[in-house]
Amino acid sequence: MTKKDEPTDEQLPTQATLENQNSESVEIHTPVEEVPAEEPEAELPKEEFAEPEVTEPEAAETGVEEEQESVAELLETEPVETDANEPEEDQPEEAQPEEEQPVLIEPEVAEPEKEEPEMTEPEVAETEREEPEMTEPEAAGPELEISSERVSNEIPPIHVDYSGYTRQALIDALGLLLSQRTIQEISRDVENIRSTFYRRLNQESDEKLKKFLSEGGAEEEFKPAPDPLEDEFKILYEQFRVRRSEFSKVLEEEKDINLRKKLHIIDQIKHLLNTQESLNRTFNEFRELQHQWREIGPVPQTELHSLWENYHHHVELFYDYIKINKELRDLDLKKNLEQKIQICESAEELLLEPSVIKAFGELQKMHSQWREIGPVPIEKKDEIWERFREATNQVNKKHQDYYLNLKDEQKKNLDAKNHLCDQIDEILKKEVTNPKDWNDLSQEVVNLQRMWRSIGFAPRRDNNKIYDRFRAGCDEFFNRKREYFSRHRDDQHENLQLKTDLCVQAESLMNSTEWRKTADELVIIQKKWKEVGPIPRKYSDALWNRFRAACDAFFKRKSEFFSSQDTEQVENLKKKQELIEKVRNFSLTDDHSHDLGILKDIQKEFTSIGHVPLDKKDEVQRDFREGLHKLFNQLEVDEPQKEIIRYKQKVDNFVQSPKNRNRISSEREKLVNKLKQMESDIVLWENNIGFFAKSQKSESLIREVESKILQAKEKVQLLKDKIDMLDRFES
Incomplete structure (x- = not known):
């Protein structure tokens, strides 16, 4: 929905829908619900708003046409064709079935249900009650600044583009309107000023937040300062609301007065039926009463139907009674025809009006004028009526299409916003255990808020509900984040003490010569270090360097020590390889017991030799084991004894490998x-x-x-x- 098509106070129709009127009437169907100024989420017309075909009602049986035949050309008086269901300008809703008579409620500017939200971290960035985000001009001209002198000395213009105004200028403009204009003139401007003011306020808040973050501040610590301009604006806006309420009260009182005036006019028309004055004078008095009737404003909604029927009943009786002079009647009909032709032309021009809302409002005014004009020559009645009805149907069709498209668009917006709410819900399900993840998720939520602001309004019945769901999700996330960082600060100081203790333990082991035991202990200490959570940033680097220095010192000494053992391991490798060759070249004798003893001695000697280079360990073990097994298989040794010998070799491997010692x-x-x-x-x-x-x-x-x-x-x-x-x- 574009901004220019939004309904405003001036564009809203202010009278009841017309239906089944007299020979020149036409039906206008409008949305039932009121449309607040500058609130594009106005509820769409009900499903029953599809306009039935407009048909001209049949002439009432008044007996006038029969009289026209009897008096020839002297009294060709066209009666005012009426219908029992014919409404005036404020036809009440209960007069007709609902599907044939949607009624416009006289609009009031909708009170905002909530204050404009400030765009702080835990709040949804901008509510549905504000204008969509607009790009601020690069520089507002100096003429936009409104001085105090202007407020007191100049009558302000209305329907102004306030998008370039500063917040102070908006406050000045609001004060100027309140002091120099009537409440019914400024409703649209006030709502435009209000939405622009809060958009400016949110932009300034965002800029302050960005500046705060750029200076090293934490997003959760940002608290916007109180805004005196907002307080001043709220005072002025409250004055507007009070005046608007007072205006509505006065308007209802005026309607009661108008009702009494119109009832008095009906009584005067009754009196004309019994007058003895000349026809010309009586007719002039009747025309004056009709003029007075048209000049009187709206009446209470509940009295519309009965008042209209009463009035037209006596008008019909008047025409029947006095039998207006034919020449005077023809002149009156001709003037009526000219006026209705002008209305038809104006209605056809509405098809070129870019604003559907404005065109629809103007059409209602034209129908009000049409009803007040009166009959036209009978030979032109159908022609002029069909012309006006055709223009009305086309304007109504554009109006209906507009709201149908708006309804589809708002349904899509609702689906998009439900998707954003689902994403917030998914974020809330995540278990967050470190500050980095919290900050990453915070950025995701802020991005979702930006996407929310870029989406248009949802249907009115869902708009507040979906907004409350999204805002509740955002509030819940940022409340959890604040609670986490509050606990996190306490945990960090506790972690600082734990890591300091680990540093002391590592430093106590850094000079140890129990290489294996100490290495295992330091590995355990390092695992504990990793398990401990973060500490305050100002201590983090220094404590880590201290811990790493202690660990590095020990492992450096260990590495230097074992590098000196390489020569010994090479010597051990030579000894074990010699024993392997000895086993391979061993020749069995007839004395198997003697041979078995020698092999056991070789096995014992092999086990007693120290470590060999790590890359040769498996190869040496394999060659020695295969050689022994080959000889054992040749010996006449029972299977259990062979199993014991093989198992001893397996255990020897456990002992030789430090990693496998625990396997024993x-x-x-x-x-x-x-x-x-x-x-x-x-x-x-x-x-x-x-x-x-x-x-x-x-x-x-x-x-x-x-x-x-x-x-x-x-x-x-x-x-x-x-x-x-x-x-x-x-x-």
Whole structure:
């Protein structure tokens, strides 16, 4: 909806919809709800606003046309064709079925439900009650500044473009309007000033926030200072609201007075029916009464229908009674025709009017004028009526299309705003545990607020609801953020103490020579350091450098120490390679027990040699193990003993590798569990043997179970030997 098409106080229709009027009447359908000035979220017309086809009512049976035939050309008087449902300018709604008679309520400027929000961090940047964001001119001309002299000495213009005014100039302009203009003249300007003022205020607040952030301030700490200009503006705007309320009250009182005046005119028309004066004088008095009727303003809504029917009933009786002179009547009809032709031309020009709202309001005024003019020559009645109805239908069609398009646009806006609310809800579901994530999400929320301001209004019935949902989501997010940073400051000081303690621990270990133990302890301390949260920024770098220096000092000494061990490891590698060659070249004798003893001695010697270079460790272990296994397989050694020898080699590998030393205890626990399970199975099998009946079939089962028990007992002994071996290594 463009700004120029927004309904204003001056553009709003101020009388009831017309329907089924006399021979020159036409229906006008308008939105039922009032449209506040400069509020584009005005509710769309109800679904029933689709305008039914405008038809000219049939002539009432007054008997005048029959009389025209009897008196020939002398009394060709055209009666005022009326209809029981014919409304005047303020036809009440209850006079007709709802689908045929939408009624305009005389508008009042809508009071804003809420104060204009300030664009602070936890607030939604701009509410639906403000004007869409506009680009501020590069420089407002000096003529826009309104001086105090101008307020007191000049009559201000109305319908001014206030987009370039400063806030002080807007306040001056508002004061000038209140002091020099009537309330009905300035409603539109006041609302324009109000929306422009708060847009300026929000822009200045945003600039102050940006400046505050650029100077190193935190967004959550920004608090806008009180604004004396806003207080001054609110005082003036309250004066406007009070005056507007008083004006509405006076208007209702005037309607009551107008009702009494019109009832008096009806009484005077009744009196004319019994007068003995000449026809010319009586007719002139009647015309004067009609003129007075038209000059009287609107009446209360509840009295419209009955008043209109009463008036036209007596007008019809008057025409029937006095039988106006034909020449005088023809002259009157001719003048009426000329006036209605002029109205038709004006109605057709409305099709070129760019503002649909303005064209619709002007059309209502034309229908009011049309009703007051009176009948035209009967041969022109249908022609002039069809011309006016066609123009009316086209203006009505544009008006309906406009509101239908507006309704679709507002529905799309509602969908877009619901999507933004869903995004806010998704942000609220996130678990945020560090300041960086909070700041990133804050920027996301601010971006969503900017997108919100760029979207137009939603339908009136949903507008406040969706705004409240979005604002509640933003408020909830920023409240959580403030609470987090409040707790975060306390946590940072606690973390400072924890990291200081870790520094002391690292410094106490930096000169240790227990390389493996100390290295493991420092690794644990480093993990704890990472687990501790952030500390105040002013201590962060210094404390980190202190901690890193202690850790680096130890690991540097450790690295230097082990670099000196390289020569020894190379020597150990040579020794182990010699033993591998010795195993490969070993020739078995007939005395297998002697050979087994030699191989065990070689294995013991291999185990006693220290570490070798890390890149050769696996290769050496593999070659030695393969050589031994090959010889053991050639020896006549029972399988359990081979298993013990192989297992000893495996345990030796555990001992040689510092990383695998901890596996000895886990290996022992696994063997103990197997041992317990095996012993339990043996007891179960032995018990089951007693349940077998003595038969040929049961004897085979018993032998099978006994064989299984024997094998299990051998495994039990092997497990016990392995456990004993692990116990010796641990001791």
